[in-house]
Amino acid sequence: MTETQQNLRIRVRGLEKSFGDRHVLRGIDFDSPAGTSTVVLGASGSGKSTLLRSLNALEVPERGSVAIGEVEIDFAGLPAGRAGRKKTGELRAQSGMVFQAHNLFPHRTVVENVVEGPVVAQRRPREEAVADARALLEQVGLGDRGDTYPFELSGGQQQRVGIARALALKPKVVLFDEPTSALDPELVGEVLAVITDLASQGWTTVIVTHEIRFARQVADQVLFLDDGVIVERGTSDEVIGDPQQDRTRRFLSRILDVG
Incomplete structure (x- = not known):
């Protein structure tokens, strides 16, 4: 493995997924260096969430590979039964997932x-897990709410x-699937501020979002998906500030006009 490959926290090659x-997904390839x-x-139905869920094998593609750190799955060669579940579990353990709905107990x-x-899945000592x-x-601004119940909290x-x-699972990467889509508009900012802070701390993140201004602020790399294909990729200044593809320009124009 080369030094460049070692710096790739996420490596995706040839992902194909059908329902x-x-x-x-039609042959998705991309790399995410560590700490980016x-x-x-992309528009609804473009494959964004399916791509994200494929990164931790919540969706299992028919073909292609995903590597997070040193853990890699070639989905075409994934064994059936217990061996396959063990392999997907190893990949899933590398990431933490934040869904559209928080789904707290x-x-x-x-x-x-x-x-x-941490206690049930990772069998860590409870005292250690509680301290963490x-x-x-405290890090996400809720240090005084630990002993409250979810119904006592706002959606944000x-x-x-x-x-x-x-984050409690100590993942290598954090995946966000439209984390503000279920929130009232006035609560969006507090969640985006936490994600921005994580990015500034050097967490490796992949974020599916419609928040274009936030994307421009936080992204080291932007992927624009359309019909299961990465139509355009680059820095936020390139893809959002100066898109080259007509499909990207139409999407951004519509989203920014709505915003």
Whole structure:
């Protein structure tokens, strides 16, 4: 493995995914160096969320490969049964996922929600996991809310708990699937501020979002997807500031006009 390859936290080659006769991903290739933020843009149905979910094998492509650090899956050669589940589990353990809906356990406190994964899935000592959880809640601006319940929090606060829950697993990368789409507009900013702070700390992130101004601020790399293909890629200044493809220009014009 070359020095350049070692610096690639995420490496994706030839991803193909279909649902029935609908071809959703059509040969996706991209790299994300360690410590960078990749933002994925595109209209609804373009394959953004399927791509993100393929990075941790929540969706299993028919062909192609995903590597996060030293863990790699060639999906075409994925074995059936227990061996295949073990392999996808190894890949999934490399990332933390923040979904559109925060899906917190309503009958457990905020701290209990954050420690669930480390204690149950990773079998870490509970005392250690609780200490880490409280530190992470402090990091996302909720240090005083650890002993409250989700119903006592706003939607933005609940999503920030979701971010702390993903970080508690000590992942190599963090994946965000439109993390503000379910929030009231006035709550979006507080969640985006936390994600921006994570990016500035050197976390490797992949973010699916429609928040174009946020994307321009946080992205080291922008991928624009259309019909399962990366139509345009580059820095945020290149793809958002000076897009070369007509499809990208039309998308950005429509989104920015709505904004």
